[in-house]
Amino acid sequence: MIPAENQTVARKCVLIVEDDPLSMKVVSAIIAAQGYHVLQAMDGARGFELARREHPDLIITDVQMPGISGLEVSRRLKADEATRDIPIIVTTAYLLDEKEIRASGCDGFMAKPITISEFLELLETIMRMPRAARDID
Ligand code: MN
Numbered sequence: 001m002i003p004a005e006n007q008t009v010a011r012k013c014v015l016i017v018e019d020d021p022l023s024m025k026v027v028s029a030i031i032a033a034q035g036y037h038v039l040q041a042m043d044g045a046r047g048f049e050l051a052r053r054e055h056p057d058l059i060i061t062d063v064q065m066p067g068i069s070g071l072e073v074s075r076r077l078k079a080d081e082a083t084r085d086i087p088i089i090v091t092t093a094y095l096l097d098e099k100e101i102r103a104s105g106c107d108g109f110m111a112k113p114i115t116i117s118e119f120l121e122l123l124e125t126i127m128r129m130p131r132a133a134r135d136i137d
Helices: 021-033 044-054 070-079 098-103 116-128
Strands: 013-017 037-041 058-062 088-092 108-111
Touching (some): 013 021, 037 044, 058 070
16 A cells, blocks of 8 residues: 555656566566556657656666667667656666666666565665766766
């Protein structure tokens, strides 16, 4: 149950970009249980579109997706003045070069399978930061 005081228009919004339905379900449930409003996109193109339109407080994106990858979504959003302040966490089930992940401009990354405690810690850390302080390189 979400405490009543959190059910306001000020409720923070998290966009999840994930092509795997089970991962989407699990990650959405974890985020929603923290009281955040959840937006879902099943591919990179839709994720990019929703990010631009809704300007969420955080984006969590899978890397491996059909079409536009999560790293490309991150690169595009960070290259755009209108969206570069949105923090992005990248998740991947594959061993990728950390440099390559960081080069996409994302603010954090997590290897799958995700450890819930670590995931929540990262989520809270990013959500507590004022927007201006989130520009981590
Ligand atoms: Mn995937």
